[in-house]
Amino acid sequence: MPQTDINNPEAQRQRVGYAIVGLGELSAEELIPALRISEHAYLAAVITGEMDKGRAFAEAAGLTDDDAYTYDDFEKLEGREDVQAVYLVLPNNLHREYAERAAKIGKHILCEKPLASNLEDAEAIVAACQSAGVKLMTAYRMxxxxxxxxxxxxxxxxxxxxxxxxxxxxxxxxxxxxxxxxxxxxxxxxxxxxxxxxxxxxxxxxxxxxxxxxxxxxxxxxxxxxxxxxxxxxxxxxxxxxxxxxxxxxxxxxxxxxxxxxxxxxxxxxxxxxxxxxxxxxxxxxxxxxxxxxxxxYDQFRLEVDHFAQCIKDDKPPYSxxxxxxxxxxxxxxxxxxxxxxxxxxxxxLAGQNVAGxxxxxxxxxxxxxxxxxx
CATH class of the missing domain: 3.30.360.10 (Dihydrodipicolinate Reductase; domain 2)
Structure with a gap:
């Protein structure tokens, strides 16, 4: 697929803006490149622990300094209408905190696997998303x-x-x-x-x-x-x-x-x-x-982010x-x-689960x- 024009505002309005939370190897080498060629999504913002690092990533991705945030500034995403979804790429024990924070400000959540560091936190993430009315997808690439x-x-x-x-x-x-x-x-x-x-x-x-x-x-x-x-x-x-x-x-x-x-x-x-x-x-x-x-x-991560973006645009539940x-x-x-x-x-x-289904x-x-x- 040809690279999407990241400098075309009209093209971006037709797609779903993602903020990547956590700028490690996976984000740098797989997710940001996937969003550059995505049909239904694009990179709108980055969140990391160090502002200098965030700004460097933003610049490399064709964004501005204003598109880089620290973890402490996470809630500022609430005012970004162009950021509809966050992709959580953090250590497992931080998934619950940032999923709950994202749900509270109305952002849909694509979360790296495993969903959390334990069952209790995973269930809490699902409950928070249901309560806030935001979509949640577990990033099961396969x-x-x-x-x-x-x-x-x-x-x-x-x-x-x-x-x-x-x-x-x-x-x-x-x-x-x-x-x-x-x-x-x-x-x-x-x-x-x-x-x-x-x-x-x-x-x-x-x-x-x-x-x-x-x-x-x-x-x-x-x-x-x-x-x-x-x-x-x-x-x-x-x-x-x-x-x-x-x-x-x-x-x-x-x-x-x-x-x-x-x-x-x-x-x-x-x-x-x-x-x-x-x-x-x-x-x-x-x-x-x-x-x-x-x-x-094909790009595996493009398929993943595109599916979730389609779910957001069409108001449908994600497959995983x-x-x-x-x-x-x-x-x-x-x-x-x-x-x-x-x-x-x-x-x-589980109660009501069709074990033969x-x-x-x-x-x-x-x-x-x-x-x-x-x-």
């Missing part, structure tokens, strides 16, 4: 990608036969002790809440089902300064309706690997790499033969709303409980337009 949708649709259409087993791996090494991801208070956990949540959420997404039970184990080395507060590795198993079993591995101490495998009675599929930002590779092995599914090059984020917190809490107890933990359905925590009436089933 739910907006054509490869993941192709796999999900093939499974739903029975092209692999009845699904029997799934496995997913997401590992990376964290070399530097003291970073926020290794701080239990800031992160809310170790690799499970950071990279393992990709496995957890994508397994739920492609099956469309909710686990009935979880079983898990973790390892936290005693003499490694990186893991004084959080685990190094987690292995967990999910039991889905119909006897489907999924296994997942995540770690901060293993060489970078990310994959997703689905095994059906009549075929299989492998997404490898599965969770990186570019060049995903999907192989399908079906009775008619083995194929590699290719899609034209707050309920989706809360459900993963419920399941991660059960995974940690199982790892501590050494026992399988039953996942009780498909995609019960997603807003299926608003499937991402560019990725409708059948593509």
């Amino acid at each position: 739910q907006y990608l054509p490869e993941a949708w192709h796999l999900k649709n093939a499974m739903a259409a029975g092209k692999l036969g009845p699904i029997k087993l799934l496995d997913s791996i997401h590992t990376q090494t964290e070399q530097e002790a003291g970073i926020w991801r290794l701080d239990a208070k800031q992160a809310g956990g170790g690799p499970l809440v950071d990279v393992g949540i990709y496995c957890l959420n994508t397994l739920r997404f492609v099956t469309g089902l909710e686990p009935e039970w979880v079983y898990a184990a973790l390892h936290q080395p005693e003499n490694d300064p990186r893991f004084k507060e959080v685990e190094e590795s987690v292995s967990f198993m999910l039991g889905f309706p119909g006897g489907i079993i999924a296994n997942a591995l995540c770690s901060y101490g293993a060489d970078k690997t990310d994959s997703l495998r689905v095994l059906g009675e009549n075929g299989s599929a492998l997404l490898d790499p599965a969770f990186v930002y570019t060049d995903l590779k999907l192989e399908m092995r079906m009775p008619e033969g083995q194929t590699v599914v290719n899609f034209p090059a 709303g707050g309920a989706e984020g809360v459900q993963d917190h419920r399941l991660m809490a059960a995974i940690y409980q199982s790892a501590r107890s050494g026992e399988r933990v039953k996942v009780e359905p 498909q995609d019960v925590f997603r807003n299926t009436e608003n499937t991402p337009q560019q990725l409708k089933p059948g593509r």
Whole structure:
């Protein structure tokens, strides 16, 4: 897609203005570039801890000094009618504070995963957004990608036969002790809440089902300064309706690997790499033969910010709303409980939840337009 003209005021009025809250690596390398080529959104403001840093980012993005704010100035966004949404890219323990502050001033919220650092805060975020009448989307990037949708649709259409087993791996090494991801208070956990949540959420997404039970184990080395507060590795198993079993591995101490495998009675599929930002590779092995599914090059984050912008413009609920984020917190809490107890933990359905239903925590009436089933 050609780059959007960021200096065209009329073009901007037809799109949704975002303020990015938190200017780390993800914002600099992925989100700001995605907003520059977005069809339905654009970057209107940036918020960070240091004004000099904010102004430098603003200038590089074609904005003015007046478009840069510090965290203390966050509420000044209330007077910015051109800022309709905020994208929270902060340590997990700050998600609740800034989501509540954004909701209070009437800004829609796209929040990086996990939705919060714990279940209580995640539920509080959903409640605050509902009370304020603002939209909330959990940034589950995989739910907006054509490869993941192709796999999900093939499974739903029975092209692999009845699904029997799934496995997913997401590992990376964290070399530097003291970073926020290794701080239990800031992160809310170790690799499970950071990279393992990709496995957890994508397994739920492609099956469309909710686990009935979880079983898990973790390892936290005693003499490694990186893991004084959080685990190094987690292995967990999910039991889905119909006897489907999924296994997942995540770690901060293993060489970078990310994959997703689905095994059906009549075929299989492998997404490898599965969770990186570019060049995903999907192989399908079906009775008619083995194929590699290719899609034209695209920006993953553009799909995500465009979907939320469309929801705001059309007044529709986002596909991966707050309920989706809360459900993963419920399941991660059960995974940690199982790892501590050494026992399988039953996942009780919520009141009114159709345990046999498909995609019960997603807003299926608003499937991402560019990725409708059948593509």
